[in-house]
Amino acid sequence: PDGNSIHLGDGTPIRFWGVNLSAQEAGQPDHLVELTTRRLAKLGVNMIRHHSPLWIDNGLTYGTATGAVALDPAKVERLPHLVAAAKKQGIYTNLSWYFPLWINDAGRLGLAGYDDRAPDKRKPFAVLFFNEKAQQHYFEALRELLTTPNPHTGLTLAADPAVGLIEICNEDNLFFWTFDERNIPEAQWAILERRFAEHLQTKYGSLDAARQRWPRAKHNRDDFAARASGGGRVGVYGAWHMTREAQEKLSRDEKKRVAEQVAFLAQLQRGFYEQAVAVLRDELNFRGLVSASNWYAADPTLLDAVERWTYTATDVIDQHGYFNPKHEGEAASYSVRVGQTFDSRAAVLLPSRPPLRTNQVEGHTQMISEMGWTTPNRYRADATLLTAAAMSLQGIDAVNWFIWNATGDFDTTANKFALATPTVAGMFPAMALMVRRGDLAEADTVVHEALRTVDLFNLEGTAAVTDAALDGFRAADVPPGKKMPGDLEAFDPFSAYIGRVSRSFDKPGDADVQINLAGAIDHERKQMISLDPNGHPGFNSGFRWDWGEGIAVIDTPRTQAIAGFLPRNEPMVLSDLAIRADIAFGQITVTSLDGLPLRTSRRLLVQAVTEERFTDFAATAEGEITHLGRLPWRAKTIDAEVSFFPETLPVKRAVALDAHGQPTDDDVTVKQEGRYLTVQLPTNRLYTIIER
Numbered sequence: 001p002d003g004n005s006i007h008l009g010d011g012t013p014i015r016f017w018g019v020n021l022s023a024q025e026a027g028q029p030d031h032l033v034e035l036t037t038r039r040l041a042k043l044g045v046n047m048i049r050h051h052s053p054l055w056i057d058n059g060l061t062y063g064t065a066t067g068a069v070a071l072d073p074a075k076v077e078r079l080p081h082l083v084a085a086a087k088k089q090g091i092y093t094n095l096s097w098y099f100p101l102w103i104n105d106a107g108r109l110g111l112a113g114y115d116d117r118a119p120d121k122r123k124p125f126a127v128l129f130f131n132e133k134a135q136q137h138y139f140e141a142l143r144e145l146l147t148t149p150n151p152h153t154g155l156t157l158a159a160d161p162a163v164g165l166i167e168i169c170n171e172d173n174l175f176f177w178t179f180d181e182r183n184i185p186e187a188q189w190a191i192l193e194r195r196f197a198e199h200l201q202t203k204y205g206s207l208d209a210a211r212q213r214w215p216r217a218k219h220n221r222d223d224f225a226a227r228a229s230g231g232g233r234v235g236v237y238g239a240w241h242m243t244r245e246a247q248e249k250l251s252r253d254e255k256k257r258v259a260e261q262v263a264f265l266a267q268l269q270r271g272f273y274e275q276a277v278a279v280l281r282d283e284l285n286f287r288g289l290v291s292a293s294n295w296y297a298a299d300p301t302l303l304d305a306v307e308r309w310t311y312t313a314t315d316v317i318d319q320h321g322y323f324n325p326k327h328e329g330e331a332a333s334y335s336v337r338v339g340q341t342f343d344s345r346a347a348v349l350l351p352s353r354p355p356l357r358t359n360q361v362e363g364h365t366q367m368i369s370e371m372g373w374t375t376p377n378r379y380r381a382d383a384t385l386l387t388a389a390a391m392s393l394q395g396i397d398a399v400n401w402f403i404w405n406a407t408g409d410f411d412t413t414a415n416k417f418a419l420a421t422p423t424v425a426g427m428f429p430a431m432a433l434m435v436r437r438g439d440l441a442e443a444d445t446v447v448h449e450a451l452r453t454v455d456l457f458n459l460e461g462t463a464a465v466t467d468a469a470l471d472g473f474r475a476a477d478v479p480p481g482k483k484m485p486g487d488l489e490a491f492d493p494f495s496a497y498i499g500r501v502s503r504s505f506d507k508p509g510d511a512d513v514q515i516n517l518a519g520a521i522d523h524e525r526k527q528m529i530s531l532d533p534n535g536h537p538g539f540n541s542g543f544r545w546d547w548g549e550g551i552a553v554i555d556t557p558r559t560q561a562i563a564g565f566l567p568r569n570e571p572m573v574l575s576d577l578a579i580r581a582d583i584a585f586g587q588i589t590v591t592s593l594d595g596l597p598l599r600t601s602r603r604l605l606v607q608a609v610t611e612e613r614f615t616d617f618a619a620t621a622e623g624e625i626t627h628l629g630r631l632p633w634r635a636k637t638i639d640a641e642v643s644f645f646p647e648t649l650p651v652k653r654a655v656a657l658d659a660h661g662q663p664t665d666d667d668v669t670v671k672q673e674g675r676y677l678t679v680q681l682p683t684n685r686l687y688t689i690i691e692r
Helices: 030-042 073-088 132-147 186-204 207-211 252-283 300-311 383-394 425-437 453-457
Strands: 016-021 047-051 092-096 163-167 289-291 316-323 365-373 398-401 445-451 500-505 527-529 543-546 551-555 559-564 577-581 586-592 603-609 612-615 625-627 630-635 640-644 653-657 669-673 676-680 687-691
Touching: 016 092, 016 365, 016 425, 030 073, 047 073, 047 163, 047 365, 047 398, 073 092, 073 132, 132 252, 186 207, 186 252, 252 289, 252 300, 252 453, 289 316, 289 365, 300 316, 300 453, 300 500, 365 383, 383 425, 383 500, 383 543, 383 551, 383 559, 383 586, 425 559, 425 586, 425 603, 445 453, 577 586, 586 640
Parallel strands: 016 047, 016 398, 047 092, 092 163, 163 289, 316 365, 365 398, 445 500
Antiparallel strands: 527 543, 543 551, 551 559, 559 586, 577 640, 586 603, 603 687, 612 630, 640 676, 653 687, 669 676
16 A cells, blocks of 8 residues: 555555544443444444543533543543444544643643633643643553453453544644634743754754844744753744744744744654654554644645644544534534524535545545534535545545434434434435445546645745635634646646645655646636546546536446536436436435446435425524424425436336335335336435335
């Protein structure tokens, strides 16, 4: 393997279609945990990301937690049972266990400077990368977590091959907007700035020699008095100084000083990841994949590549993203409540918004460990199709949808990140199968950028940059066809929808390359189409997206699907079938269950969905929520049919399935219309099996 993809121990390549879940689900009685993992496996899930605090009294409400931060034995005991239950179903586990937001007061870690701060400014942002006491606490907890034997398997989590991935740190770094004096107390800046002084002394021989490189750049926390004895303190600027806005206002010497700081912070952050990998590999003998983090930078053009370079100390390049239309009001960043306002928006009309474009690093696997289409947006039936297409064409190795909160079939309460619903998890089966089976072939690299870290540290930036797609909760942290070698200066931001966008760092002999995508992406017509194996855009090349009309199509030998604003009562003609629907917005997918092409497959799955809402959910014409509603989930009636071309096998029977995939007694009409055999889909079922 070249490091760009994930392989099992026997060399078999694998992709992961996964979900996030929390200690709440792991803490359920054994039979319910097993029910959840069986349900997930039936939906096509083969990875869970256990993303949850494991501390005693995690204190998610500011100021409620007391005492030292320590692992909760009850949560630690329940986690191995979840791993074991998932393992029985062929599901791997990704452990995400450290997140600064899960520690409400860094003073509980024994860190100085937090006690006199406002309750909402005591999170330990950034300190894990430079404070040795914070690191000591982290590694002690990590050792305890991974070396506690699993009573169900006898294995520790470190030794259990079902733990496929361990994430070092969730959503934190030295380059996001939380890296400033508002979030980090002076006592911690002092530690960091003394380390900066030590770095400069080592690099240049003395602080005086370092200062001569930018003599006119001053910082009010500079202290060169102790330089003779090897001490001293050199001020570090907050995130804003590392942005393009700041660079336009700084003097030449100040820019040089900031560049020196960027190099120091990048090496410091990467150094912590290297230390964590050494503990996992050499001390704990963990043999799964290791992911550094998954966060954004204050200025993606200047800093995203720096952030991802630090991740190359590990195996995986990760990111997070959400399609998060306008949703405002009290607690709207993480909940759905009466009195909030919202707009419904369809991602299929807005290709710049979905969190699906990756910029991958050569030699490393790529994943999106948190991804979702938030509610109360009613247009979510396009989510799984767009995600499956992006994973396939870009070669994204894993996606974990956020977040599974259901013990049974579906979410039971209004939930900002509702996943267990008809339009999203309900559409998992065919899309997960398509991705894991590789029905839509991975495309070639369409853009590659050869980067030098010395240029990145000098804040020269990169050309290939995609926009951040933060969830509302973390967004609140932001203050108001032919190869064309040569330096990459122009970059179509939709390139990743056509193929792989990649970068390398300090690779000898590497060069920028991009494919001419003029025939594949038409911004005037608002259309894009993937490339065939010969590098040409074509009607049957596998994927096409008309964001002007708001419809996306997957057309492969084994899976054919449409999603978005479907043409009313006009057949959508694909390679082996036609779909006619009288619904405004939805998804209809036909996939082979026996692995054969649709033309010769004897067992097909058709899945269909429209728009959904809770029973009695209500909002005004202006989008103000007046009633959250209640179970059950309701979807608009499906009025659609699938017609198979004469060359395909005749239909023996069609069976409507319930939400569990079990046969029902519902009638499914099969009729001959001229040379075509047409199956009228049931009006109130997600799934239909066709046997031929």
